[in-house]
Amino acid sequence: MQWVLTAAVIVIGALTIRPMGLSGQGLAVALLYVVNSVALLARGLPVHRIPRRLALVWLTVGIVAAAALIGTSRSGTGYLFAFFLAGHLGYRLDTRSAVTLAGLCSLLCGGVLYFHLGPGHHSLPPVVGFVTGIPVLAGIVNRSQREAVQSAIEAAEAGERAARAEATSAVLAERGRIARDVHDVLAHSLAGINMQLELADALLDTGDLERVREANAKAHGLVKESLKQAQWTVHALREDALPLRESLASMLESSGHRDALTVTGTVREVPVQVTQGLLRIAQEALTNAARYAPGGQVRVELEFAAASTTLRVRNRPATRPVSAGTGSGMGLIGMRERVALLNGTVTAGPVTEGPDQGGWLVEAVIPG
Template identity: 30%
Template sequence: MTNYPDGAQWPTSPQGPASSSRPRKQGVKQRWVSPVQALCGELFDFSPRRLPTFNRSRIRVLRQLPLLLAGVLTLYLVGPGTAVVAERLQTHWALAALLACVQAAAVPLALIRPVAAWWLSLAAMVPFPLLLAVRDAAPAGLTPWPWTEMGFLAHLTVTLLVAWRVSARLSVAQWLLTLLVGTALGAALSPEGAGKGLLAFGMLSGCGLVLLAAVRGRKEAQRQLRRQEELTEIERFRRTLLEERARIARELHDVVAHHMSVVAVQAEAAPFLVEDPPEAMRESLGSIRRNALAALTEMRHILGMMRSGDAGASSKDGRYAPQPTLENLDELVGNVQAVGLTVKTEISGTPRVLPHHVELSAFRITQEALSNVLRHAPGAKVQIELTYGERDLVVRVVNTPATVPAQRLSGSGHGVLGMRERASMLGGTLHVGVMEDGRFEVRALLPTGASEDS
């Protein structure tokens, strides 16, 4: 056995090179056979297709417009087609009507079973030239042999309808088969002017197939573009959601880290506040301190990557500034008033110290609501309401419509998503929408639980 660079092993016999070429030839043959088999399968696929309709139309009759047009065209082809066949063949009207009906029936059938309709139309083009030859009748000067005028129109219509419903390679194969059958009839019967009808059909149907291919390609490109835009929007939404959750997690980390640090410091200092503390107390306080420090270490490890991604947002020493609370609300209001908003703040209920994560979420929701007012309703009047309940806090920001034209500013467009995430994180709810009087409202209900005194 000989090992080749591609990893294959072939016998070291004189027939080695010849045997090594066989798999390559078989592969080439298989690549040719598979498309041919697939095309043959499509040529004899008589399965029904969904009837094309105009679903966007609200009028029921217009929804079935393709079927109605096909029916009208069929009736038009049957009447004159019968008269033309009877006149050219000098035969009984029943036979002429039968031939005309077979040609015309392929038109509505193309909407349901396109491949079967094309075969029916192809078969319907054979009897007329054969009967002409049997009766030794010459076709009229302008007759598009091997069809009549109505038969030519019927087969051209069926060819284009089928090309719209099937694949491009199948429509090209059908076009070539039509020309092949017509050429064979012309060679066998040799009538005068046999090539004019085929030439006209080939040119008209060829132009139609090219135009349909261009339209289908454009529609497919548009569909792919819409699909890509949907995927991009979904990915942008997910990324924004993850970024907002990461930001909330970092802020909560600062809050929890502060309290855990206080616990660790107090547990370390407690033994020195008591003379001769019992050994059990020392061990218990030491355990509390060790667990607090371990929790802080684990949180820093988990959120280390989140912090490293926001190095530009941190201060010079790499530490975050203290997170804002509702005590900083006046400063926030002053900042937005400086850029032209009229803001009024009302506080209802009994103000109290709330858990830090609740005050942080309330501040951020108010901040985002005011930012949206600055973007979309410049010059509006804004009213901020804080309602302290026994176990919840209601934050309500209402603004009037814009008094000056709003300029389109860049942004992620997912500010409401961040507010909703903060509210749901606390088990609360968020309502955003236009009120009956035309004002825009952002209303968040945040559960608070027990108050916090330190």
């Protein structure tokens, strides 16, 4: 629409503004018409392409040329250049500069007609010149709307960037959760299976088939346990709701610790994230107990308090030789990460007194 109006003003001016020629007053009018046309066509340039100072100079020259065209031409629509340029002042410049130049436009155009500076005053009353600056108000309104739209676009883009950052953070958090689950299932289970298979391989050279069968049976048991753990991992990734007490009891039974669970407080349903976090902590503690304290009694306490849920896993010292080997170091880190995501606390360390002295205690407290 802007280009259509600009073209219309230029075409109508070419058809109506007189005199136009190649000499004398006609040449002056023609040159002023060209300057006004160029100044008006420059309205279509993007705001960010022209520096503010250059725009100020260009529009000032255009206004002076528009006033001069009104004075030098005997007839026609030369005054339209002044109106359209004044309107563009408010759109292109800040309010103070725009109003100042609009006032200058009104004074120049009105002065030319009022003081009869040129033949143009015969066809136009002075009031036409004095009101040429009024369209600046429309330009200011358009600029305000443009800035409001730009601010809305920038706010939307900022919101989109924030949403992308949040989504990226959620993806990274989910990757961390999956990494912890994979560690819980694979690192411990495969390490135990590998240990039993290495033992069976070493016993083959001794010809002790009974112990070979025993190691092989333990490896099979670990495979079955790994399958159960894999199922727990799938449930965790799918966020299926599992009953905490029943799942914990099943885990202890499958690990060979019957009647090791003690539950205190009023049993209640807890969020699935709390269930999965406590199950993984219990799994880690039981795996470490089997690795570093084989044969030692294990006791698990699940306490439901009014403001928290607490899990304690205690194991007594080993009663059988401990196989050589070291862990990955990720177990305790994984516990802390899980509990931190739930705004809880976890402690792990040796038991220094009581019937479990010399053993190990893991305690996780989840608020809520």
